[in-house]
Amino acid sequence: MAKRIKIKGGQPPLGLELTRDEHGVPHVIARDLVAAHWGMGYCHALDRGIQLYLMRVLGQGRAAECLDPSDEMLEVDRFFRRMNWAGRMDGELAKLDGECRGLLESYCDGVNARLSRKRPWELKLVGYRPEPWRIEDTLLLARMIGYLTLAQSQAEMERLLVELVQAGVDDEKLETLFPGILAGLDRELVGRVRLGDRVVPDRLKWLSGAPRMMASNNWVVAASRSVTGHTLMSNDPHLEINRLPAVWVEQVIELPDRCWIAANMPGLPAPLIGRTAELAWGATYTFMDAVDSWVEDCKGGMFRRGEEGWEPFTMREEVIKRKKGEPVTVRFYENQHGVLDGDPKEEGHYLCTRWAPSLSGGESLMAVKDLWAARTVEDGMAALGRIESSWNWVLADSGGNIGYQMSGLMPRRHPEATGFVPMPGWMPEFDWQGTVPVSELPRCVNPPEGFIVTANQDLNHLGRARPINLPMGDYRARRIARELATTERIGWEDCARLQMDTYSLQAEELLAAFEPHLTDGGVGGLLKGWDRRYDLDSKGAVAFEELYWAFVRELLEPSLGSEVVEHLLGATGVFIDFYQNLDRLILADTSPWHDGRDRAALLAAALARVSEPVKDTWGDRNLLRMSHLLFGGKMPRFLGFDRGPFPLPGGRATPHQGQLYESAGRQTSFAPSIRLIADLGEDFMRTCLCGGPRDRRFSPYYASEIPAWREGRYKKLGRLSERQ
Numbered sequence: 258m259a260k261r262i263k264i265k266g267g268q269p270p271l272g273l274e275l276t277r278d279e280h281g282v283p284h285v286i287a288r289d290l291v292a293a294h295w296g297m298g299y300c301h302a303l304d305r306g307i308q309l310y311l312m313r314v315l316g317q318g319r320a321a322e323c324l325d326p327s328d329e330m331l332e333v334d335r336f337f338r339r340m341n342w343a344g345r346m347d348g349e350l351a352k353l354d355g356e357c358r359g360l361l362e363s364y365c366d367g368v369n370a371r372l373s374r375k376r377p378w379e380l381k382l383v384g385y386r387p388e389p390w391r392i393e394d395t396l397l398l399a400r401m402i403g404y405l406t407l408a409q410s411q412a413e414m415e416r417l418l419v420e421l422v423q424a425g426v427d428d429e430k431l432e433t434l435f436p437g438i439l440a441g442l443d444r445e446l447v448g449r450v451r452l453g454d455r456v457v458p459d460r461l462k463w464l465s466g467a468p469r470m471m472a473s474n475n476w477v478v479a480a481s482r483s484v485t486g487h488t489l490m491s492n493d494p495h496l497e498i499n500r501l502p503a504v505w506v507e508q509v510i511e512l513p514d515r516c517w518i519a520a521n522m523p524g525l526p527a528p529l530i531g532r533t534a535e536l537a538w539g540a541t542y543t544f545m546d547a548v549d550s551w552v553e554d555c556k557g558g559m560f561r562r563g564e565e566g567w568e569p570f571t572m573r574e575e576v577i578k579r580k581k582g583e584p585v586t587v588r589f590y591e592n593q594h595g596v597l598d599g600d601p602k603e604e605g606h607y608l609c610t611r612w613a614p615s616l617s618g619g620e621s622l623m624a625v626k627d628l629w630a631a632r633t634v635e636d637g638m639a640a641l642g643r644i645e646s647s648w649n650w651v652l653a654d655s656g657g658n659i660g661y662q663m664s665g666l667m668p669r670r671h672p673e674a675t676g677f678v679p680m681p682g683w684m685p686e687f688d689w690q691g692t693v694p695v696s697e698l699p700r701c702v703n704p705p706e707g708f709i710v711t712a713n714q715d716l717n718h719l720g721r722a723r724p725i726n727l728p729m730g731d732y733r734a735r736r737i738a739r740e741l742a743t744t745e746r747i748g749w750e751d752c753a754r755l756q757m758d759t760y761s762l763q764a765e766e767l768l769a770a771f772e773p774h775l776t777d778g779g780v781g782g783l784l785k786g787w788d789r790r791y792d793l794d795s796k797g798a799v800a801f802e803e804l805y806w807a808f809v810r811e812l813l814e815p816s817l818g819s820e821v822v823e824h825l826l827g828a829t830g831v832f833i834d835f836y837q838n839l840d841r842l843i844l845a846d847t848s849p850w851h852d853g854r855d856r857a858a859l860l861a862a863a864l865a866r867v868s869e870p871v872k873d874t875w876g877d878r879n880l881l882r883m884s885h886l887l888f889g890g891k892m893p894r895f896l897g898f899d900r901g902p903f904p905l906p907g908g909r910a911t912p913h914q915g916q917l918y919e920s921a922g923r924q925t926s927f928a929p930s931i932r933l934i935a936d937l938g939e940d941f942m943r944t945c946l947c948g949g950p951r952d953r954r955f956s957p958y959y960a961s962e963i964p965a966w967r968e969g970r971y972k973k974l975g976r977l978s979e980r981q
Contacts, residue, residue: 488658558601787800
């Protein structure tokens, strides 16, 4: 039963109606997009006020001032101040035309109307009174969303390369771990770099190489391949799900002549993924390499430029305030290559790192403005391709067309620069020369096979440019493509089945290599009889995971030492995203990482590490705990701020991803944060959200969709008038 949302505060536009459907999803019913943006803002502040304001506080680097004065939070603030996403807004604001600015101002008015009436009690409890929401705050969030845990993982792997070189790992081993992307590596130069931030902390000593020697799915289906004769779009972004409220916000925007059924994020008034009657679109992350580092030769606060020249850094000084404590002044040194990791007054070589979209946002918001009007695949590709962070967009329209478009600012580099290896900063030829045009990025329309699948894999073959040098494993993409190719006519039920699929091609292919060396009893017999599915009752999944990571330890420990390997595998995500780099070492007949042993000997050593017999099921081991964004772990369990633990199906390489791991001292996850299925022959979209529509703990919609999400059940979202 639909229920009207009472608007309390501000002056809403004429004719605006806010209604919550039986699932708790708000419907913004308005006469035009300007009024709709006011309603979107009001609902974001009403339903996700904590999320909205906390993200802004973090992005501004003010968490120690507004929330928690601890040393840990101070370090979080240092990170965000270093990234400077809250700075240099004037140029991006100038890119907005009058129409776009009007939409954003209306959104801010809606947010502030609710804020002026009532702020969340949780924020009162920590003593934070939010300032009014501004367009600059939306720009801030647009910058943050494409980096955190996404582009950030690329930056961590590039930093890891430096540490591996400095640990003495030889060229042959590095080339097999990072094949084809190490051109231009100057070991002597990289060896001189003084690292401030490290993937492996200084307290973990690298061991030399002695003789004993780290997600999402989407796909579209052509009308010719579908059961209904209309195109299909499926999307299930794999993000962090071990938190409440949910990452995504669902909203239905109803105008007299159009309707958008969409998922967005608090602070971003955009139909990020979703559909209209004419067009559906979904997103995955693309692993474009838009992060580069340069080695800077520094002394006296200057950096070398050319053979003999020296130039001063721009020094940025910021003051981090702390609740009930003395403020802390931090200084950052910047040049055309980004922010320096060190103090240039201390002579030495340091890394300077830059993320291409770090000071962007204006063009992305202009692209979103055009997305509202898109009706065809080509319209959608033209708009989405201009978004400045890197995404794989798949699209389907009511005319029977399907398409794929990559977005993102790809740096145009020197021909000898791969983007993965740090280049000498004093050589101007290695500076970025602008960015690659969208027309050169991977894209396709109506391929002959009748479907397009993206799952964070290498898609360079679809473009003139090659933006991806470190993709995720392609197992999920290949599994989905194989299932679509062998299904004569594809319906929404097939898409739903694939979104819940726990079959691992990784396990299939690795076990094909292992099986000749496995015994018929014990762990070997269990793995031989395993169906390669990460179902909750599976003991085979547990055995394979134990064997897999034992094999990885056998590969890495002789060169890196057990303590460092345990840190990399247990406390970072560097091999969570890029596990296929490890799989290549496992499947190689010979490798310098094998320490002179063949696969049989390595497997025997790995099996000796595996506990036997395997008593636990995958459901016993893979337990998801969902923690409240602000009070996680701090409130008594009976109050219900936190939920779980729940057994989570799926693994790292299954279409239904189910990864749980430790990173930066806390549990995090990769799993479907929302599931969407759109059939362009229908006037609604099937969805399932991991969480609930609201952040109010005592609302019935706080975690209302978790049972359906766990069971793979979908609700239908569409115009209220068409469903009554």
